[in-house]
Amino acid sequence: MYKVLVAEAISDTGLKALYDHPNFTVDKIPGLTPEDLKKLIPEYDALIVRSATQVTEDILENANRMRVVARAGVGVDNIDVNAATKKGIIVINAPGANTISAAELTMAMMLSLARSIPQAHASTSEGKWERSKFKGVELYEKTLGVVGMGKIGTGVAKRAKSFGMNILGYDPYLTEERADQLGITKATLDEIARKADFITIHTPLIKETRGIINDEYFAKTKQGVRIINCARGGIIDEAALVRALNSGQVAGAALDVFETEPSTNFELLSHPNVIVTPHLGASTVEAQEKVANEVSEEIIDIFETQSIRHAVNMPQISGETHKKLQPYITVGEQMGELAIQLLKEAPDRVEINYFGELAKEDTDLLTRTMVKGVLSHHLGESVNLINAHHLLKDQGVTSNVAKTPKSKGFASYVELTLFRGEAKTNIGATVLNGYGARIVKINDYSIDVRPENFMLYITHHDIPGMIGRVGTTLGSFDINIGTMQVGRAGVGGDAIMVLTLDKTADQDVINALTELPGLDAAQFLELNGNIPVYN
Numbered sequence: 001m002y003k004v005l006v007a008e009a010i011s012d013t014g015l016k017a018l019y020d021h022p023n024f025t026v027d028k029i030p031g032l033t034p035e036d037l038k039k040l041i042p043e044y045d046a047l048i049v050r051s052a053t054q055v056t057e058d059i060l061e062n063a064n065r066m067r068v069v070a071r072a073g074v075g076v077d078n079i080d081v082n083a084a085t086k087k088g089i090i091v092i093n094a095p096g097a098n099t100i101s102a103a104e105l106t107m108a109m110m111l112s113l114a115r116s117i118p119q120a121h122a123s124t125s126e127g128k129w130e131r132s133k134f135k136g137v138e139l140y141e142k143t144l145g146v147v148g149m150g151k152i153g154t155g156v157a158k159r160a161k162s163f164g165m166n167i168l169g170y171d172p173y174l175t176e177e178r179a180d181q182l183g184i185t186k187a188t189l190d191e192i193a194r195k196a197d198f199i200t201i202h203t204p205l206i207k208e209t210r211g212i213i214n215d216e217y218f219a220k221t222k223q224g225v226r227i228i229n230c231a232r233g234g235i236i237d238e239a240a241l242v243r244a245l246n247s248g249q250v251a252g253a254a255l256d257v258f259e260t261e262p263s264t265n266f267e268l269l270s271h272p273n274v275i276v277t278p279h280l281g282a283s284t285v286e287a288q289e290k291v292a293n294e295v296s297e298e299i300i301d302i303f304e305t306q307s308i309r310h311a312v313n314m315p316q317i318s319g320e321t322h323k324k325l326q327p328y329i330t331v332g333e334q335m336g337e338l339a340i341q342l343l344k345e346a347p348d349r350v351e352i353n354y355f356g357e358l359a360k361e362d363t364d365l366l367t368r369t370m371v372k373g374v375l376s377h378h379l380g381e382s383v384n385l386i387n388a389h390h391l392l393k394d395q396g397v398t399s400n401v402a403k404t405p406k407s408k409g410f411a412s413y414v415e416l417t418l419f420r421g422e423a424k425t426n427i428g429a430t431v432l433n434g435y436g437a438r439i440v441k442i443n444d445y446s447i448d449v450r451p452e453n454f455m456l457y458i459t460h461h462d463i464p465g466m467i468g469r470v471g472t473t474l475g476s477f478d479i480n481i482g483t484m485q486v487g488r489a490g491v492g493g494d495a496i497m498v499l500t501l502d503k504t505a506d507q508d509v510i511n512a513l514t515e516l517p518g519l520d521a522a523q524f525l526e527l528n529g530n531i532p533v534y535n
């Protein structure tokens with residue numbers, strides 16, 4: 001049974017998949033203090049939050065069972081993603097599920113700002129009739145600057161176009177082509193300052209965006225600009241905004257998000273030209289059902305089928321790439337496990353080389369799989385695909401990944417090399433069409449091995465009778481040989497033998513083998529990872 005803690009007010013309809021699933025129990029406990037959350041968290045396998053819960057390193061420290069932190073929404077700035085990554089916890093979100101709601105709130109804010117609707121409502125409901133006080137402006141033929149042309153920014157741009165606005169879009173990823181397609185103009189942040197009548201912010205809150213709208217920026221804007229922030233507090237410097245409002249440089253601001261929430265910045269909250277909402281961008285029936293449903297389905301998939309779609313701390317790969325990498329995943333982990341056993345000590349350097357077709361793909365997932373195989377030998381269950389890179393760095397191991405699109409013997413080939421000072425071991429693998437994955441190189445010897453649970457690695461001299469003697473010795477210990485492969489440097493030279501066995505070989509077996517004339521060393525290798533079942 002997997003235990004899920006829902007720590008905020010999240011739609012029960014959206015959580016239905018989890019409630020109904022026989023392998024999950026759900027505890028919905030909104031409003032926990034950080035201390036209570038920290039106390040409860042060790043019991044849970046997954047945590048679902050919105051924006052109000054701070055999932056800090058301190059809280060995650062105790063999350064020893066936790067595999068997933070799910071953000072039922074977009075922004076993950078309330079989650080210490082690095083701390084989660086270190087602990088091997090997947091952080092997922094629900095991108096896209098609240099796009100429409102956030103874009104619609106932005107439009108509502110822009111219209112409210114243009115016509116002072118909240119102020120007019122307050123005045124009228126007090127019995128006043130102040131028609132001239134609330135003379136507004138039209139959106140028609142005004143210029144709107146959209147900072148952050150992602151899902152919500154694009155949604156706003158499309159809607160604003162239908163109001164007859166001219167749109168300037170700024171986003172490091174916005175291309176001229178995309179801008180043309182949307183019927184907008186690609187602009188810089190400064191061009192937006194110079195030309196826009198309305199500016200709306202739709203970037204995440206990250207190092208690069210914190211405080212980008214500040215005193216310096218307001219000094220460049222048109223006098224009387226109106227500004228909307230339905231993205232994140234902190235992107236606009238609130239103190240600078242108050243100054244710009246007081247000087248009249250900014251005619252009005254509509255804010256759904258604040259530097260600290262709930263906000264206590266009353267100078268801003270109660271400013272006559274400011275309209276505010278309590279972080280309501282995603283607060284619609286539809287968005288809440290969609291975000292909760294999306295994270296529920298994904299949590300189930302992660303636990304039941306190991307499939308991850310929206311992890312923010314894992315590489316996002318397309319279904320097409322995933323299909324191409326899939327046949328290499330199991331053998332990738334096995335390569336790591338075998339290489340570390342052959343090296344016999346922890347590596348100080350890891351090198352991974354991709355050749356041929358594989359080199360043209362985004363192979364980060366496969367790289368992580370190999371690193372996981374290597375590290376699991378010493379770190380056990382604590383290493384997974386999420387924290388593999390991090391733990392490698394943490395252990396002081398340097399790593400290098402190289403890609404050569406030219407093929408090397410096989411259409412696709414991957415080689416993992418571990419170094420420790422002068423010592424080195426390498427393993428190469430490929431996937432043969434119709435035959436599956438094969439280890440085709442060990443320590444520079446060509447070989448053809450389908451990895452299995454129990455294996456023997458023997459170094460010997462290429463002399464007649466060797467194979468027979470090894471077979472007889474293993475037979476005397478009642479060990480059946482599955483397969484036996486030999487690789488040699490040249491006739492009569494150094495050679496290796498790789499055997500798959502039906503059971504483990506203990507030290508007595510190894511001792512008996514090393515006594516055989518012509519045999520240098522024998523090492524038993526064991527794979528713990530996923531061994532595919534062969535028929």
Ligand SMILES: NC(=O)C1=CN([C@@H]2O[C@H](COP(=O)(O)OP(=O)(O)OC[C@H]3O[C@@H](n4cnc5c(N)ncnc54)[C@H](O)[C@@H]3O)[C@@H](O)[C@H]2O)C=CC1
Pocket residue numbers: 073074075076095096098099102147148149150151152153170171172173202203204205208209230231232256257279280281282283
């Ligand atoms: N008020 C609310 O309740 C809600 C707020 N949001 C917030 O809205 C923001 C946008 O969400 P989405 O559009 O779904 O995300 P998205 O990831 O689709 O778009 C974000 C865009 O910002 C761009 N960007 C990043 N750094 C930038 C920079 N320095 N300058 C300009 N653009 C930059 C990115 O390239 C990306 O295109 C997020 O911060 C999210 O948390 C989202 C939903 C509801």
Ligand SMILES: O=C(O)C(=O)COP(=O)(O)O
Pocket residue numbers: 050051052072073074075076098279280281282283
């Ligand atoms: O999805 C987002 O980024 C939001 O800001 C929505 O926040 P909420 O889930 O309503 O607390």
